[in-house]
Amino acid sequence: MSIEVANDANAYLGMKTLDTPNSNNYVEYDGNGHLTIDVGEHDDFDGPDTQPGEGVNSDSFTWFDGMFQLCNQGKAEANISYELPDPPAERDIPGNWTAPGDGYDEQVVGFYYISEGGDDPGEEGDRIFVPEGDSVPLPVGECREMGVRTVTKGVDATTDAPLIDGDVVVTADSPAAGAPNGTDPS
Template sequence: MDRRKFLIGAGGAAISGSAILGSGAFTRVESQRRVIIEVAEDPDAYLGLDECPESPNQSYADIDEDGHLEIDMSPDNPTEVGGEGVNSDSFTFADDVFEVCNNGKQEAVLWIESSDAEDLDDPPEEYEDDLPRVQFYILDEEGDIQRISAENQDEAVDNEWFTSIEEGGCVCVGIRTMTKGLETGDQLIDDDEVVIHANADLVGDENGGNGDDNGD
């Protein structure tokens, strides 16, 4: 699991990410042969993570000095006209911020594990159905939002909050924040981290995915 740092702020809230690959990425060898397993920068890894090309929101994404994807929507990464974070008491949608590519050898189911920070105030009652505070999504062919984030795999699968990426395919991921009842500077994500799951074992399984089960 590779930890990745994402920063978001209503003043500043952070998101970090990790990559979890399903089967098929590596082979175990028990004979006397030379085996090379090399750590790649995020854009070139089996689960490729990079800025979303040709998107105006790609400026929130960057590859850091360690070759890892970083998302920064905080005062540390202001816009050209001085924006320093998402609005308070608002819904903010940032389409196509970062790109996830399947550089492996089989189709994979993608979903993002994310939880709100525990110390946040509850939103006004009329916005409780809009939780969690931060959601990740893609845009479908009609331009409609398709949520792909959840607190755990069961929630993602039961609600179909996932998408499938074919071998060699890529999707751009957007970020939605809901800051009703919050103040400037509140941190939105639990432990400032999220986990990006790309699981080939879910493809074609009754518990998720929509392709053929390719096995290991």
């Protein structure tokens, strides 16, 4: 048996930076080749000659288009899902990551892709939010440009703690990957 380990960009589920303003400013690889996202305080902001920001606005929805790309570099279709870490203890966020503001049942942090029309939900160009635990099919050889959305309705901006801090687990489930010709064995 031989099993290789690859960095995020070269793995069967490729996680790649993009040449977009958001990816260039907030996404990079760590020393182990893992994709990292940091939309906190930056002193190296690649933008206009102004004071850099320190995070997302309170009481708002923030969409970061074009953060990274997920690519199915395996041998069969995969269903992609993710799991968030526990909310920071200093934050008033329930364990299910729901915004604490009255009337909001929106997930505080999550990922989305842009609809390409056809079999995708919504109209071409729509942002399609993927709730934690839901999965999205990714055909072999195809990529999805991913974005990050935050909802800070009712989140206290004066609390000195990040909105999210920890590892997000991305899972690619591909039952057909080990089957002959990539057919589903069930």
